[in-house]
Amino acid sequence: MGAVPPAFAFATSAIDGRARTGLITTAHGQIRTPAFMPVGTAATVKAMYPAQVKQLGADVVLGNTYHLMLRPGAERVARLGGLHQFMNWPHPILTDSGGFQVMSLSKLRKITEKGVTFQSHIDGARYELTPERSIEIQGLLGADIQMQLDECVRMPCSREEADRAMQLSLRWAERSKAAFGALPGQGLFGIVQGADVPELRIESARKLIDIGFHGYAVGGLAVGEPQDVMLAMLDVVTPILPADRPRYLMGVGTPDDLVESVRRGVDMFDCVMPTRAGRHGLAYTRHGKVNLKNARHAEDTRPLDEASPCEASNAWSRAYLHHLVKSGEILGMMLLTWNNLAYYQELMAGMRAAIAAGRLDDFIAGTKDGWERGEAAA
């Protein structure tokens, strides 16, 4: 304590095609990119001890502003010393703006120029979230990387609707930046919107760059659209984004989404997929997905991946995991979440090393071959 935190910074160390590897510096430490951020919605990466999350190679976790503002409340977290201390995670934290969950979880929401009002999905209490309040909350939480409030529309939607939401998000971006009173080592990211309309995405990106942010996110692309739409939008957007700022694809995705997006120059990801799937009996491995609910695993003495250095992947049989999942045992969720986050982090580490070696395409091809061998080959 007492030491001056480093300034928020991003430096790339290797480029391979459009992909790059680098390092984000924050007040709470550095983030190796490309990075996958495990989601710690309610101040916990579900079913994991924080030390385990770090040990797997995760440098940063994501906290959800929507959940935390409702329970336990941002002012309470601040009184308790901030989110890092509260959840016992002394490493970098990124918080979203709350906007996405307001759209997907809350009730009776109403969007105006000022912001959004909504009812809590927990107790029905009314809340207001404006760009300024979102930044205030993220400051109270103490997030190292904070996100502007945006409006994320569901696709398919009309061009007019996409344009309206994108323009509103741009005005909210300006207000977010004005409200952002960062402590040293904290950064604010703008969010590119525009649904599946290339011209809107380009306009959004250019105007955000004019406003100026520490990093740029691509939003609205984890809302059910086909992967080719997502990749087409990345092909449009990432070439415009400044090379010296991190690029964050929000809410994505499957392992295949990750490799294809890194190939297109994305530096950061978050997704509930590995943790949520782990709580529902699904394992991600080098050999593709394994559905542990399936009875054919009932007497399979093989671990998920005997070559994995992760204990969750190598020390228990599929038969045992099947038993735990069938029995609804908490340990089943613990082991599969652990395995899945280990696999996601291993994949990111593999991509970072491949980019540094200038052979990302080979790495991705080999990785996809592994997935295609499927469950039976594992």
Added chain:
Amino acid sequence: MGAVPPAFAFATSAIDGRARTGLITTAHGQIRTPAFMPVGTAATVKAMYPAQVKQLGADVVLGNTYHLMLRPGAERVARLGGLHQFMNWPHPILTDSGGFQVMSLSKLRKITEKGVTFQSHIDGARYELTPERSIEIQGLLGADIQMQLDECVRMPCSREEADRAMQLSLRWAERSKAAFGALPGQGLFGIVQGADVPELRIESARKLIDIGFHGYAVGGLAVGEPQDVMLAMLDVVTPILPADRPRYLMGVGTPDDLVESVRRGVDMFDCVMPTRAGRHGLAYTRHGKVNLKNARHAEDTRPLDEASPCEASNAWSRAYLHHLVKSGEILGMMLLTWNNLAYYQELMAGMRAAIAAGRLDDFIAGTKDGWERGEAAA
């Protein structure tokens, strides 16, 4: 592998009043007594990694024959290498006979001289459990310590009913011993029954000793009777039981039950209390119980016990634990189960050291003082 397992044995190393400390030797290692056995009902100590359980000082866990015979099935566990390998717990395991859970969980059960038939609470399938089948199942699981099938009556009950069940349990004890084809290092325990009738308890104990077992359990005393009834039965039974065999009080209990029973010469315990309470927001500490559901913990920055060497007890605030419990987060169950098992093991280690030092009564008095300080003093 290949080494000859040691013979099942028990040796006491220190006596303090009626209490003793010692060592049970089994095929899978030694058990320091007095010992508390965490309950691993369905081949998992709920919400704990097995390595954590061992690290807390637990030398042995309990597996439930009833649950395991229904799912995944004893023959399946045997095909998968036995319970130790299945659950990744290479240390001693005690299995109960299945009788208690048949009485408390199953449907349409019918007791005859031969055994008990019942319907699974999971899928309604019909099963038969005889003394011979129970021993066969426990052998398939590979338990280091196996229990005779008994009939455990609920109190209050008539003397006639208590006598009938006790006599049946004695006949089942003989059949269990005849069926027990132990591998080296495995032991079989008889179970003293007789409800709250001293004469029946004495008769049960004497006849079991005549049959001859590796250890003696006291059953039927965790079924809702007041503590003074339990302790009165221990006062009657433990003086009769052979000093050179371990004594196991089944299904007990609270921390206070443990210290009062150790004082009366009990060597082994099992109970779901620390694990179940941990999943329901209740913490056991040196300063008594802490109900984390209570809103008064919402901004309490103190850990459960800052002086505890256990991370679950010292590294997270009560405010955070309250938040996790209120939010139904799995990590809350993980941390409170961990804390509770740590406290139970710390209590047992404290009693073993106190007996070795000849000052158990002082230790118990000091421990009770701590509990009486209560939540506020913590």
